[in-house]
Amino acid sequence: MDARFTVPTPRNEPVRGYAPGSPERASLARRIAALRGERPELTMTIGGRQRMADGPAIEVVQPHRRHEVLGVTGNASRADAAAAVQAAKEAAPDWRALPFSERAAIFLRAAELLAGGWRDTLNAATVLGQSKSCYQAEIDSACELIDFLRFNVHFGERLLAEQPESAPGVWNRFDHRPLEGFVYAITPFNFTAIAGNLPSAPALMGNTVVWKPAPTQQFAAHFTMRLFEAAGLPPGVINMVTGDGLAVSEVALTDPDLAGVHFTGSTATFRKLWRTVGEHIERYRTYPRLVGETGGKDFVFAHASADPDALFAALIRGAYEYQGQKCSAASRAYVPRSLWEGGLRDRLAAAVAAIRYGDVTDLSVFGGAVIDDRSFARLAGALDRIKNSAACTVLAGGTADDSEGWFVAPTLVECTDPTHEVFTTEFFGPILAVHVYPDDDLRATVEQADAAAPYALTGSIFATDRSVVDWAQNALRFTAGNFYINDKPTGAVVGQQPFGGARGSGTNDKAGSILNLQRWVSPRTIKETFDPPVTWEYPHMG
Numbered sequence: 001m002d003a004r005f006t007v008p009t010p011r012n013e014p015v016r017g018y019a020p021g022s023p024e025r026a027s028l029a030r031r032i033a034a035l036r037g038e039r040p041e042l043t044m045t046i047g048g049r050q051r052m053a054d055g056p057a058i059e060v061v062q063p064h065r066r067h068e069v070l071g072v073t074g075n076a077s078r079a080d081a082a083a084a085v086q087a088a089k090e091a092a093p094d095w096r097a098l099p100f101s102e103r104a105a106i107f108l109r110a111a112e113l114l115a116g117g118w119r120d121t122l123n124a125a126t127v128l129g130q131s132k133s134c135y136q137a138e139i140d141s142a143c144e145l146i147d148f149l150r151f152n153v154h155f156g157e158r159l160l161a162e163q164p165e166s167a168p169g170v171w172n173r174f175d176h177r178p179l180e181g182f183v184y185a186i187t188p189f190n191f192t193a194i195a196g197n198l199p200s201a202p203a204l205m206g207n208t209v210v211w212k213p214a215p216t217q218q219f220a221a222h223f224t225m226r227l228f229e230a231a232g233l234p235p236g237v238i239n240m241v242t243g244d245g246l247a248v249s250e251v252a253l254t255d256p257d258l259a260g261v262h263f264t265g266s267t268a269t270f271r272k273l274w275r276t277v278g279e280h281i282e283r284y285r286t287y288p289r290l291v292g293e294t295g296g297k298d299f300v301f302a303h304a305s306a307d308p309d310a311l312f313a314a315l316i317r318g319a320y321e322y323q324g325q326k327c328s329a330a331s332r333a334y335v336p337r338s339l340w341e342g343g344l345r346d347r348l349a350a351a352v353a354a355i356r357y358g359d360v361t362d363l364s365v366f367g368g369a370v371i372d373d374r375s376f377a378r379l380a381g382a383l384d385r386i387k388n389s390a391a392c393t394v395l396a397g398g399t400a401d402d403s404e405g406w407f408v409a410p411t412l413v414e415c416t417d418p419t420h421e422v423f424t425t426e427f428f429g430p431i432l433a434v435h436v437y438p439d440d441d442l443r444a445t446v447e448q449a450d451a452a453a454p455y456a457l458t459g460s461i462f463a464t465d466r467s468v469v470d471w472a473q474n475a476l477r478f479t480a481g482n483f484y485i486n487d488k489p490t491g492a493v494v495g496q497q498p499f500g501g502a503r504g505s506g507t508n509d510k511a512g513s514i515l516n517l518q519r520w521v522s523p524r525t526i527k528e529t530f531d532p533p534v535t536w537e538y539p540h541m542g
């Protein structure tokens, strides 16, 4: 049916608190206990059929109890990848022929199911598989994913309403076609919401998708796929392949019908994908859209006029929530000597030492373990180098212990060398480095902070002096794609703070905004002339 409808106005999903004694806490605890023992086969889903990948098995474990297996998945082979690409191509004609309102209804239903009965399942899977505290799971796998699903429909509607002008006697139209080919969505371990959004946003706009989640996020990804099916997603629209993605990329990135890559993950992986596409550019039917949101070295810059209490809370939450494994996490701070020595140093050191990381199935802990052995080894190595550096003083933490789970202690480091790796390298863990600057050296320190790292994802300025806020906003204009004033640099909300960064941090296509959806359509301009000319001569010819 070809009709115009108005989609429901989206509202951000309210965040539940999980306070002791609350009904949501009891309900989540029950679901965690049940899922822990379930041990599902973490299959691929190709053309609507679930089956294990051909390649070697991969155990998916709880990072905080690394010996406890949640389920087994498999590494997709080239044949698995070819089957997924084929299924996406076969499903494309029917899916793109479906009116936007019908596609939208599926994703709105998924949002509604997730806000209701599915909420505990996705939250429990994210707690268990990604070692998130219950609150960090709630803002991710429930609220942010619900928001992506609802807001994307609203943005999609606005995008379709974008139409050209028409002169008298003419009707010009945009036909917002999906891309000609399939979209390859590759998703990171750290956000269940991002993993759900990257395949579903292009699908909403009429594309079919091959989705490759991170193996360490496969537990929650498995349930996300079941959620989409429960909402009525037809077979073949999103085809989920499992494993490390190496064989999948060999097939998907060299297929002539590759129309887009929707990626979130590390800068190094995105650059590799981009290089591969570049090497094969002559092969493709159309130029593939490359959308990638990647790493960060996110900063908090404090001025002497900053409110010390607000700065203190922002540094703790910004740096140590989810064990510092947010691309937006505060990992470097620049603090004036007056504030630092005026009490902030001792207060922060005491608070960081008191943060409780542990088994996240205990719903009262602040955080859990880091995601896997590779991450643990990378962070343990960084801590060793920090402890051996004359420029660095560890004020809290600095230890790592993988006997039960991959635990890295929340770590606070003061470092006198602003060019040290603690200010330039993304560690992706709970390490915050502080550079203390003389109060009268603001300008030079801001310039140094801007140039220090190759990234430009998130950053904050803390100041109550408005002339400083104004100046810093301009001085740091290209240092962050998401810039915060007197707030932590994490926790962007869909529809409120569209998210993404530039420089080494990605293509800045702002997930969860109309700008992102625009990348998944290829408009055709149609001109219809109601009473076309029947002579070919022009008046100037006499």
Ligand SMILES: NC(=O)c1ccc[n+]([C@@H]2O[C@H](COP(=O)([O-])OP(=O)(O)OC[C@H]3O[C@@H](n4cnc5c(N)ncnc54)[C@H](O)[C@@H]3O)[C@@H](O)[C@H]2O)c1
Pocket (backbone or CB within 6 Å): 186, 187, 188, 189, 190, 191, 194, 212, 213, 214, 215, 243, 244, 245, 246, 248, 249, 264, 265, 266, 267, 269, 270, 272, 293, 294, 295, 296, 326, 327, 328, 426, 428, 457, 499, 500, 501, 505, 506
């Ligand atoms: N900017 C953002 O919005 C954002 C959001 C979340 C995470 N991140 C970044 O993601 C990184 C952490 O996530 P990660 O450890 O999962 O990143 P990663 O790059 O290691 O992996 C991301 C995904 O790419 C896959 N992958 C790796 N090589 C591949 C290949 N050749 N072909 C196909 N797939 C391949 C992985 O299996 C995974 O699914 C950090 O750098 C973080 O800053 C950025």
Ligand SMILES: N[C@@H](CCC=O)C(=O)O
Pocket (backbone or CB within 6 Å): 190, 191, 325, 326, 327, 328, 489, 490, 491, 492, 493, 499
């Ligand atoms: N959008 C999230 C970060 C996503 C990356 O890991 C935030 O704003 O904290």
